[in-house]
Amino acid sequence: MRFARYALSAAALGVGINGTTAVAQELIVNSYGGPYEEIIYERIIKPFQEQSGIKVIYDAVGSSSQDYAKIKATKGSPGFDVVVMTASQSLDGCKDGILEKLTVENVPNLAFLDPDVSAMASECGAVHEVQYMSLLYRTDHIKQAPDSWEFLFSEELDDKIVLPTFENIMAVYLMEVFSTMNGGSLLEIDPGFEKMVELAPRAIAFEQSSAVLDKYVREGQAWAMPYWSGRAQLMKDDGVPVDYIIPKEGTIPLLATLNVPIGAQNKEAALEFVNFFLEKTSQEAWMDGYKVGSIRSDVEVSDEIRAKQITSKEDIQKLLLPDPSTIAERLPQWGDKWQREVIPAAK
């Protein structure tokens, strides 16, 4: 009788243990809010949950720089398991030892990414999306499509452009491109600063947030600006009379990365999510939903996306690729120069 009771207890305990393991695992993913949240849920999170049985909790609080500061302040235990940031933050996080190293062993789909571009995000960032700095313009005001960054300096755009502040990395990229056009290089950017000083008084405003820059063109206050290609396509899809191009002088990509903080509580599930996002089908779904490019060259997408986004090895080869670690190193010095030269020139 006693034996039977023990047996029953042991069985009950076993059920309990099994029951515990059967409870859905959770994963906290931190990224952006707004339309991004809707698209990532529909295209990535929902199919991931169905396939893996892991429940994803989406945390839309904070920009990527705020998220990075949070990871740094908590020494790699910020309370989320996967975070979307940029290549330069992945690089810094790897250097500081606060992000998990991602390898082909723990994320097999890394093997399919372009190695040169992947290397720019270091071993800690998986490049899951690539956009580029495009030249966006209002087609209702500008009848002849521009083909050069010089277009921003044209008289018809006096008081009709809006520019990013230095805290938006697009400002640095723009000066790097200006520099290559004027005898400098991607990292020796004094000629780029000179051009920015020339351009600054023509701008109606400088804004940090890409979402706020968006407003100026949507409302017609600005007719042109440098802008990320994915966001430009979303604006076009919303029916705003705009188009965007890669000017003939070239452009610099914005590499978005998936990162796992070193102290993530659900590390295995986090790595599974990163790998899932890099699957061929997930990349195709993401490109189609968020209108961005991929550094997985085997993706199959519509001609429309292929024409506007970075989808192939050839597209990647045309990009200007400054060394992100050198950018990070020179950023304070450039920021100081921006304060002293560009800001006084602005209206």
Added chain:
Amino acid sequence: MRLGGTMPSLRGYVPLIPPVTILMMFFALPMGMMIGLSFQDGDTGSFSLTSYERFFTDDLALDGFFRTIVMSGLVAVCVTVMSYPIAYFLARSTSRWRAVVFALAIAPELAGVVLRTYGWLIILEDQGFVNDLVIQLGLIDRPLPLSHNMFGVVVGLTHVLLPFGILSLLTNIQGIDPNLEKSAQILGASRLSVLRHIILPLSVPGIVSSLLIAFTLAASAYATPALLGGIKFSVLATMIYQQVLFYINWPYAAVMANVLLVIVLAIAFTGARLESRLNSKLHVR
């Protein structure tokens, strides 16, 4: 005997243990860590005064420092001047509108600061409500510079901090005996004279307290200067944000935060001393 004499006073401190522990853990400790951080080298983590040297020799940082003081001073004066008549009305009126005015005075606190600041941006920007109106009335040709400058920030912060000014003045004015005003009027003093010679001198502690609260809150405000100030308007709070989040230079940000802390503490200390001296003078009278 001595032991018996000291025990009750020690027991009196027991209730202080929980709040003091909480303050030590969540205020003093982080503050100490921040002060320690300001003496670290950003790369090696070793002791260094480089960040302090940089701050006090950098004209851009010092510009931000002085702009913070000027902005906070202007906001403190505007808040106090605007709060005074409202607080006086609330303290003395028996009108049925008193409750409505009180609710309206406190209402700005019900909406978040970012929301209120965006509201001012819509009103003050170049294509905003005010400029659109005066241009359509034919009074001006080009928009007035109402936002992205000191004016816009002072307007926005004054609105945000007005309830604090009203509440600190209200408490003070309510404490002034109304019979003093009545007596002066019976003796032939005009309303202006009563205000000038009785109410204003007696409400100086409230004025000091309003100036103090508004100054300290304005000096540490981030959202309003960031949104209404524009690219050329840097104050310590916005500079700290940049150093923490963009440049990831935490020792330099800690130096700026310490400078801000010293300003606020110095102003608070001076104000508190002034307030207590005035209070004791008034009670002597």
